Amino acid sequence: MRMADRIETAVSNAIYKGQGGMAPARLAASLDYAVNPGGARIRPTILMSVAMACGEDKPELTDAAASALEVIHCASLVHDDLPCFDDADVRRGKPSLHKAFSEPLAVLAGDSLIVMGFQILTKAAVHDPERAVALIDILSNRTGMPNGICAGQGWESETEIDLSAYHQSKTGALFIAATQMGAAAAGQEAEPWEELGSRIGEAFQVADDLRDALCDEQMLGKPAGQDDLHGRPNAVATYGVRGAVARFDDILAGAIASIPACPGEAALAQMVRAYADKLVPADARESLSVPGE
């Protein structure tokens, strides 16, 4: 099965289980709405790529880890879109969940999807309890406090922001979860994979800042110019467009250099490069980084 199909199947199976039994119908429907159709599924793709590079031997664990990570990511999007945060009307080119359903259902869908991440991994313990515990450990730490995406979002309620902690937890956390969970699903040590996740997260953040500054709503599938609007720190404001592009290239090189030795090292480096080109096309990077253009 192609990787993208594996991810969709795993996510759909998880949502289907969450809708079973005597579930209230609208909340059940909202879970599906929150995760389907998906975005680029970047985090589970990275996770699966790392697991395969590590010599994946228990694909059920990889599938569980990939879908657990993705539903937690979707939960964070649903809560981030709420009126008290970004107040976003649009997400992935369709009405945000609280617009399509209601605010109570958006809060509950987010809560349910957070829990679902752990339900998925717990069910996978039947294949390997030790690895499942490692996966739950990574995912919970990169989701909650003090180092996860909750902490990252929490920084936006502070009067003084620790920028490094903010970016590391807001964007980096789930990319670190992706690389570390990929390794853990394949039975490898997770720790050496933190740097790759962290650097991919940084690259993603810079690319997001570039897109937010340069693209319009139709291209993004969500409102543009949100960083400026909310006065959020971003790389374009700090370094300018050209500086941000140069920074993106630096981070990319560092990411590839950080890949731990493993059977699929070369293929993984190739994947990271392809992913970077998708984020910010190489020709756009070249034209933007030439002085005077």
Place this chain on the structure above:
Amino acid sequence: MRMADRIETAVSNAIYKGQGGMAPARLAASLDYAVNPGGARIRPTILMSVAMACGEDKPELTDAAASALEVIHCASLVHDDLPCFDDADVRRGKPSLHKAFSEPLAVLAGDSLIVMGFQILTKAAVHDPERAVALIDILSNRTGMPNGICAGQGWESETEIDLSAYHQSKTGALFIAATQMGAAAAGQEAEPWEELGSRIGEAFQVADDLRDALCDEQMLGKPAGQDDLHGRPNAVATYGVRGAVARFDDILAGAIASIPACPGEAALAQMVRAYADKLVPADARESLSVPGE
């Protein structure tokens, strides 16, 4: 250590860990605000009582289970109080979290506490991975969809409510988690303990309906008459005050009869009776159940 002290210590340790490192200060403070000072800590007390009745042999696991359950319960209170749900200004006699901090921090504190429940149990895997997985399995299923408290709250967004599923998930779920996690923490089968949890949950629901109908805000530490105000189904509206009291007594008898055979069976029955008396004092029950009074 007294049971109440064990619970407070375990909960405080968990919150302290969630506040560590580079955590944003206001979100860190809101976690503490959400769980301290606590309410009656009924769910962890039941959990610990069951673990002891089962011949508790790994108290670290019981402590972890008790605090994990309590932080998830506190998370549910914080989210239930949000403007889009109960819009409650007061909780446990002080401003609700979104009033004291902000709505974004209330959403994030709830999210973080949900995750914290699983972080606590994952850390406890070092004492016994198999039991930790069993505990995470129970807690996640009784928190999320389709059978947990998220589902319970989700029923309030339906036009037609399945009353039995609503009560079972909204109130029953965490009491079932309490009895089952108590057994699992002590290395016993969880399944036979479902009925006790379910019946305690029913008793609690009827008692809550009675208090909501009969008490004022000062006695409750939160606004009274909320069920009527929100048109929520409740036992007093269905059976009348006397009928609800009779139902409470029936459920209590059923709960005690359902206790599985275990070393501490008698003490546990005694605890359930004492707990019932705290919920609805026996003399009040007697006077209310006499026809014509």
